[in-house]
Amino acid sequence: MCNLSASNIRQFRENGYLLVPGVYAPEALCAARELFPEVFAKQLQIGAPYDSSSLLTDIYSHFPGLAGLVFNEKYIAVVKALIGSGAILIPECALHKSRYINWHTDATEQELAGILSHHDLSTPILQVATYFQDNDPETGGGLTVIPGTHNLPDPFLRLYSKKWRDKIRNRFLKILGRSLFHDLDRHPAKIDVPSRLGDLLVFDVRLFHRATFPRRKGGPEKFAVFNTFTYDTTTGRDYFRYMKERPERYYRYFREQPLAPVLRQKAAELDIRLFY
Numbered sequence: 001m002c003n004l005s006a007s008n009i010r011q012f013r014e015n016g017y018l019l020v021p022g023v024y025a026p027e028a029l030c031a032a033r034e035l036f037p038e039v040f041a042k043q044l045q046i047g048a049p050y051d052s053s054s055l056l057t058d059i060y061s062h063f064p065g066l067a068g069l070v071f072n073e074k075y076i077a078v079v080k081a082l083i084g085s086g087a088i089l090i091p092e093c094a095l096h097k098s099r100y101i102n103w104h105t106d107a108t109e110q111e112l113a114g115i116l117s118h119h120d121l122s123t124p125i126l127q128v129a130t131y132f133q134d135n136d137p138e139t140g141g142g143l144t145v146i147p148g149t150h151n152l153p154d155p156f157l158r159l160y161s162k163k164w165r166d167k168i169r170n171r172f173l174k175i176l177g178r179s180l181f182h183d184l185d186r187h188p189a190k191i192d193v194p195s196r197l198g199d200l201l202v203f204d205v206r207l208f209h210r211a212t213f214p215r216r217k218g219g220p221e222k223f224a225v226f227n228t229f230t231y232d233t234t235t236g237r238d239y240f241r242y243m244k245e246r247p248e249r250y251y252r253y254f255r256e257q258p259l260a261p262v263l264r265q266k267a268a269e270l271d272i273r274l275f276y
Helices: 006-015 026-033 036-045 066-070 073-083 108-112 164-175 180-185 234-245 249-256 261-269
Strands: 017-020 088-090 095-097 126-131 143-145 191-193 200-204 209-211 223-230
Touching: 006 017, 006 073, 026 066, 036 095, 066 223, 066 261, 073 126, 073 200, 073 223, 088 234, 108 234, 143 200, 164 180, 223 234, 234 249
Parallel strands: none
Antiparallel strands: 017 200, 088 223, 095 223, 126 200, 126 223, 143 191, 143 209
C-alpha cells in the first residue's frame, strides 16, 4: 500500500497538487508504452471518429491490461487518502501523446457555461496523472503549476470571454507581452514538477497549470493517462454532467460509447464507484 502522511495531505490541500513517488514498477509502464505508437497510428489510419493525433480514446479496449496497471492498489490508496472512501471515478479516460496545453484550469469551460458549483472547495475534484516516462523541464512532458491557486478566482474566464471588449483587450495585452500567459510564466511561485517513471501526480482541477514545455527539440514522445475523481455531491455531479455534454469529439465518445467492461470490473474489485 502507499500510505500518505498527514503532512502529504496538508501539502495537497494547501498547494493543490501532490507528487507521490513509487506507485508503479517502471518496467511495467515501459512495457505498456511500447504498445502505444502502433495503436495510435492504426486508429488515425482508419479515421477513428473520436481519436486525434494527440488523444486516443477507448484505451481499455485497445489495451485490456491497462486498467489493472493504472488502477493498482497504491493508486487507489492515494486517491482514498486524499478524497475519502466515497471517491467516485469519472472515467473519461484517454491516452495523451505529446500534448502540450498552455495555462488553464479544468473548470473554466464549465464556469463560462454558467455552472458555478465548483466554487465549493469542500468537494474535491482530482486529476490523477500517470506518466509513461521521466519528465523534467529540459525534455518537458510533466506539469507546471502555481501552488495554491486552486483557492483563487479563475482568471481564464476573461481570457476566453466572447465579449468584444475582452477580445480586444486580450489581443492588445498579448502584443505588449503582458497577457495572462505571460504573467503566469513570470509568476515567482511557478514550479515545473519533475516526475520520474513510476510516480503519480495528483492535482485539483481548479489549480492554474499547464504542460511543461520542452526546452529543446527532438525529445521523446510523451504519453500520459489522466483520470478524474470526485464525490457524489452537487459539485461532483455538475462537473460530471457538464463534461458529458461537451461537443468536442473526445467528449462525444464519453457519452456515445459504453463503458469498457474491464474498467467496470476493476472498479468493483477496488470498491470504487463510477459516474458514466
